[in-house]
Amino acid sequence: MDRQKTTGAMNEADLAQVLSQVRAGDAHAWGELYRQYAPAIFRFCRRLLPAREDAEDATTEIFMKVRQKLGTYDSSRPFTAWLYKVASNHCWDTLRRRRIRQDLETGDVEGLPLEHPDPGQLERLQSEHTSKEVRAGLAKLPDRARAALVLRYYADMSYDEIADTLGVRRAFVGVLLLRARHQLRDALGQPDATVAAKAGGGRKT
Amino acid sequence: MSTSDQSLANHFDEVTGLLYLEGQLDEDHAKVVAAHVASCAPCRQLLHALESEGVWLRESLTTDDEPIPAHLIAAPERNSTHWGWIAAFGLCAGGLYTLWNGIVEPWLASISQAGLSQQGILTWFFFQGAFWKGWDAMRSLAEFMAIATLGSLAIWLFRKQWKRFTPIAFVMGALACALALPPAAAAADVERGDPSYTLPAGHEVKNDLVVAADRTRIDGDVDGDLIVFSYSVTVNGHVKGDVLGLTDKLTLNGIVDGNVRVATDSIAINGSVGKNITAWQDQFDLDEKAKVGGSLTLLAGNADLDGQIGGDLTVLARVVDLNGLLSGSALIRSQRLVVGPQAEIQGKTKFSGWHPPEVAQGAKLSSPIDVSIKGPGPDYASGRYYWHQTLFWGASFIFGLVLLLVAPQFFFDVVQCSKRVGPALGLGTLFLLATPIAAVIVCATIVGAAVGVIAVLLWLIGVYSAQIFTASWLGEKLLGGAAGASHAIGRMALGLAIIRALTMLPYAGPIVGFCVTIWGLGAIVLTIHRRMQVHAPVAA
Numbered sequence: 001m002d003r004q005k006t007t008g009a010m011n012e013a014d015l016a017q018v019l020s021q022v023r024a025g026d027a028h029a030w031g032e033l034y035r036q037y038a039p040a041i042f043r044f045c046r047r048l049l050p051a052r053e054d055a056e057d058a059t060t061e062i063f064m065k066v067r068q069k070l071g072t073y074d075s076s077r078p079f080t081a082w083l084y085k086v087a088s089n090h091c092w093d094t095l096r097r098r099r100i101r102q103d104l105e106t107g108d109v110e111g112l113p114l115e116h117p118d119p120g121q122l123e124r125l126q127s128e129h130t131s132k133e134v135r136a137g138l139a140k141l142p143d144r145a146r147a148a149l150v151l152r153y154y155a156d157m158s159y160d161e162i163a164d165t166l167g168v169r170r171a172f173v174g175v176l177l178l179r180a181r182h183q184l185r186d187a188l189g190q191p192d193a194t195v196a197a198k199a200g201g202g203r204k205t
Numbered sequence: 206m207s208t209s210d211q212s213l214a215n216h217f218d219e220v221t222g223l224l225y226l227e228g229q230l231d232e233d234h235a236k237v238v239a240a241h242v243a244s245c246a247p248c249r250q251l252l253h254a255l256e257s258e259g260v261w262l263r264e265s266l267t268t269d270d271e272p273i274p275a276h277l278i279a280a281p282e283r284n285s286t287h288w289g290w291i292a293a294f295g296l297c298a299g300g301l302y303t304l305w306n307g308i309v310e311p312w313l314a315s316i317s318q319a320g321l322s323q324q325g326i327l328t329w330f331f332f333q334g335a336f337w338k339g340w341d342a343m344r345s346l347a348e349f350m351a352i353a354t355l356g357s358l359a360i361w362l363f364r365k366q367w368k369r370f371t372p373i374a375f376v377m378g379a380l381a382c383a384l385a386l387p388p389a390a391a392a393a394d395v396e397r398g399d400p401s402y403t404l405p406a407g408h409e410v411k412n413d414l415v416v417a418a419d420r421t422r423i424d425g426d427v428d429g430d431l432i433v434f435s436y437s438v439t440v441n442g443h444v445k446g447d448v449l450g451l452t453d454k455l456t457l458n459g460i461v462d463g464n465v466r467v468a469t470d471s472i473a474i475n476g477s478v479g480k481n482i483t484a485w486q487d488q489f490d491l492d493e494k495a496k497v498g499g500s501l502t503l504l505a506g507n508a509d510l511d512g513q514i515g516g517d518l519t520v521l522a523r524v525v526d527l528n529g530l531l532s533g534s535a536l537i538r539s540q541r542l543v544v545g546p547q548a549e550i551q552g553k554t555k556f557s558g559w560h561p562p563e564v565a566q567g568a569k570l571s572s573p574i575d576v577s578i579k580g581p582g583p584d585y586a587s588g589r590y591y592w593h594q595t596l597f598w599g600a601s602f603i604f605g606l607v608l609l610l611v612a613p614q615f616f617f618d619v620v621q622c623s624k625r626v627g628p629a630l631g632l633g634t635l636f637l638l639a640t641p642i643a644a645v646i647v648c649a650t651i652v653g654a655a656v657g658v659i660a661v662l663l664w665l666i667g668v669y670s671a672q673i674f675t676a677s678w679l680g681e682k683l684l685g686g687a688a689g690a691s692h693a694i695g696r697m698a699l700g701l702a703i704i705r706a707l708t709m710l711p712y713a714g715p716i717v718g719f720c721v722t723i724w725g726l727g728a729i730v731l732t733i734h735r736r737m738q739v740h741a742p743v744a745a
Contacts, residue, residue: 175220
């Protein structure tokens with residue numbers, strides 16, 4: 001996915017210029033950078049943190065960090081990737097501090113249904129729920145599951161970045177994402193049904 | 206294995222399907238999956254369903270649902286040197302100068318009149334006690350605070366380079382520890398009572414004597430200091446050094462060549478003390494035959510002073526009854542002052558209390574008593590009271606500004622934690638009471654003295670800064686939680702002003718002050734606790 005979808009469009013040359021101006025202490029450029037990226041970061045925080053006030057605080061704090069750490073940003077990497085890394089680290093730290101994270105890595109695929117989901121039911125789930133309902137369902141998920149989905153499908157972070165942020169092994173990220181999808185399906189009131197034709201479908205891997 | 210089983214075994218699971226779709230399988234594995242999908246309709250259906258679910262998730266998550274709140278539209282300004290900071294530091298300098306000139310210096314001057322130098326009183330309180338014989342080089346609290354502040358600042362500045370500076374940090378840390386740790390205590394005889402201890406007449410202890418016993422009786426001689434922790438202490442013999450102690454009752458019939466510095470319930474001095482007496486007790490009796498060579502500084506309930514005092518007298522007490530010879534000046538703050546017929550005061554006398562002093566006929570005073578009468582509690586009619594309150598508000602505000610500047614993240618975290626009222630109040634109460642007790646216990650181990658005093662200093666800083674965080678919380682409740690440093694400063698200023706006003710209320714004021722302190726202190730402890738957890742390894 002193109003990260004610009006969430007962050008708005010600023011072409012590379014403009015961004016490089018704005019970043020160098022911000023590094024030089026230009027308040028106007030800082031304002032411009034903030035205007036460009038703050039809405040996306042605010043929505044990112046809204047999806048990750050349970051309370052709106054927390055998301056507002058986090059947005060401000062993330063940009064304070066961004067300004068402090070801008071000197072460490074490697075301009076050969078995409079700025080948005082770096083920005084989301086800072087934001088996700090901050091939000092995940094906030095969640096961890098509150099000790100409301102309950103789901104821990106179990107290390108394997110135990111707990112996942114062995115059967116394939118019913119594709120027809122999945123399609124119905126998608127057609128019957130609005131984006132708003134999906135986000136409401138997302139808010140009901142455990143922190144780690146919610147974070148995995150947001151980092152992957154909102155911030156378009158790589159598996160490596162997700163593993164690093166959430167402190168899990170890279171090989172576990174796929175399991176985490178799939179488990180989160182299952183939890184979201186459950187949260188939306190559509191428990192997985194198995195495909196009758198494939199009842200008892202086994203694993204190859 | 207049956208044909209049907211083999212067929213089922215060839216389907217891949219959902220995780221593999223997801224990893225394949227997201228390009229996370231290695232090339233060989235991906236080829237196997239692709240080949241299988243080409244010939245397996247159910248798996249194709251599964252991949253299609255997972256793919257469309259992925260698209261659906263992306264669309265649902267990235268669809269704009271709400272605009273950014275108005276107060277987040279402007280970028281945070283904190284990192285530029287704002288004119289507000291320059292003004293704040295100007296105010297800070299002015300406030301400190303005013304505080305020093307208006308309050309601290311006159312107070313220290315009056316204390317030094319009483320025979321304790323400004324340096325002396327600070328060092329006595331913190332470093333000159335029984336456990337601090339090794340701290341003579343660290344002459345004053347101010348020096349220590351300055352060094353501690355510089356050290357903290359240096360650590361904060363170099364925290365990012367910590368790894369690179371690790372060897373230097375170790376060397377500097379070791380050096381600091383070597384400087385900070387008290388040298389080996391001077392030779393001392395340590396006695397534990399069983400349950401009481403008596404030094405018989407005719408016996409002499411050549412060193413300092415440290416005694417912990419139910420009842421302590423010194424009939425013999427002590428060549429050094431007498432350091433005593435005992436329910437009751439009676440000194441009939443001769444102590445050539447100081448008497449330092451924590452006790453319930455001290456009776457001094459013999460001779461002490463040095464100073465007497467004690468915290469106790471009652472003291473009776475019937476003998477002689479060569480130097481000064483500094484004491485904190487409920488009842489102080491100086492017998493008419495008793496002699497004190499130096500000054501007398503008392504924090505007491507009642508003070509009956511019938512003997513001779515060679516230096517100045519400084520007393521904060523309920524009732525002071527003076528009926529002996531005072532060679533120096535007197536600075537007395539008490540509800541009542543009675544000057545008896547045998548009294549002779551050769552210096553000036555300054556009295557501040559609730560009632561006019563009662564001076565008997567026959568009392569000899571070198572000059573009339575400088576009296577200021579002030580009722581119980583603050584003088585609400587006095588402009589000076591409000592000016593002082595404003596100064597106190599300013600001092601706490603400036604302290605809060607410095608905190609916000611030096612550790613903004615910590616500041617905001619503590620304010621967040623203060624929203625958890627129950628745990629904050631509980632932890633605050635615990636730490637308010639337990640920290641000094643723990644520090645005293647640690648100090649008693651001699652080796653842990655540095656740790657104990659540092660803990661007490663940090664505790665004092667925590668107790669003072671508690672109001673800042675409670676005030677910020679209060680400000681946020683009233684003004685809303687707009688982001689940015691300037692809003693945070695505004696919230697803190699308003700909160701501090703309200704808290705200051707509430708603590709000025711008669712009767713309720715101290716309760717408000719206590720609650721504010723434990724609340725803020727608890728929030729600080731909660732924040733530190735969470736930070737320690739964050740730095741702990743992530744559960745995997």
